[in-house]
Amino acid sequence: MAWPRERGQAVVELALTIPLIVLLLLSVVQVGLVVRDQILVVHAAREAARAGAVSADSDAIRRAAAGSSGLNSKRMKLTIGSRGAVGSTLTVTVHYSSPTEVPLVGALLPDVGLRAVASMRVEM
Numbered sequence: 001m002a003w004p005r006e007r008g009q010a011v012v013e014l015a016l017t018i019p020l021i022v023l024l025l026l027s028v029v030q031v032g033l034v035v036r037d038q039i040l041v042v043h044a045a046r047e048a049a050r051a052g053a054v055s056a057d058s059d060a061i062r063r064a065a066a067g068s069s070g071l072n073s074k075r076m077k078l079t080i081g082s083r084g085a086v087g088s089t090l091t092v093t094v095h096y097s098s099p100t101e102v103p104l105v106g107a108l109l110p111d112v113g114l115r116a117v118a119s120m121r122v123e124m
Helices: 009-054 058-069
Strands: 076-080 089-098 112-121
Touching: 009 058, 009 076, 009 089, 009 112, 058 076, 058 089
Parallel strands: none
Antiparallel strands: 076 089, 089 112
């Protein structure tokens, strides 16, 4: 039998820990979104390098990076290396600012900078 003063102890402990548990779960969701964005940045870099391997048009390379990944193109910055003769290597670097927009967590963390580099042999 519980003492009269201890009846609400479990409720108070639960009320104190629930915000911490919710913050932890929201942090896990935010980390998952950043990991997803990193995978998309790698994909965008590979698509841009592939487009650069078959075309010298820098606008086509930028469109390939922005269109293939579904990332916000305003947050994306591309660096296209020099394109040499057929058989040389073209390197494309994609920088992306991944937003931290999950409630509570987004206010505590700044946007995360992501980067991916891809190289492909020039074909045409």
